[in-house]
Amino acid sequence: QVQPVESGGGLVQAGGSLRLSCAASGSISSINAMGWYRQAPGKQRELVAQISRDATTEYADFVKGRFIISRDNAKNTVYLQMNSLKPEDTAVYFCKATYNTFLTYWGQGTQVTVSS
Numbered sequence: 001q002v003q004p005v006e007s008g009g010g011l012v013q014a015g016g017s018l019r020l021s022c023a024a025s026g027s028i029s030s031i032n033a034m035g036w037y038r039q040a041p042g043k044q045r046e047l048v049a050q051i052s053r054d055a056t057t058e059y060a061d062f063v064k065g066r067f068i069i070s071r072d073n074a075k076n077t078v079y080l081q082m083n084s085l086k087p088e089d090t091a092v093y094f095c096k097a098t099y100n101t102f103l104t105y106w107g108q109g110t111q112v113t114v115s116s
Contacts, residue, residue: 002026002105004034004095009110012085018112020080022095027076029053033098034078036069038091038112045094049080063089085114 008020020036028034035050049069050058057069068081082089095107 002097004097004105004107006093006095006107006110009093009112011113011115014085014087014114014116016085016114017081017083018085020082020093020095020110020112022078022080022097022107024076024078024097027073028071028078028097029073031097031099034071035096035098036078036080037094037096038089039094039109040088040091043091048093051078082112085112087114087116090114 002025005023006020008018010018012018022034024031033050033052036048037045038048039045048060048063049067051069051071066084071078090113092109093112094109097105
């Protein structure tokens with residue numbers, strides 16, 4: 001089982017916070033990059049944030065200053081701290097583990113709903 005497993009989604013009011021977790025099946029130090037993506041109804045899946053093996057981070061413009069991606073190598077887990085949530089952040093959030101160009105795994109997703 002190498003599919004990452006997401007958790008932490010839920011319902012929150014606008015302005016609130018949630019922390020998503022993505023647990024990998026093995027050591028995340030062997031994974032080139034782990035990322036969070038999201039897909040809202042009727043929209044394409046889009047990158048939210050990504051963290052590389054060397055801890056380099058990348059964020060979509062629409063979450064800069066609000067979301068923080070981090071990793072805990074000891075727990076083989078990547079987190080997405082989401083603050084100042086907006087109704088437009090409502091989506092299914094997916095975790096993606098990229099081992100190399102040809103090998104990636106997606107989690108099943110976790111629903112985040114932000115009420116106005």
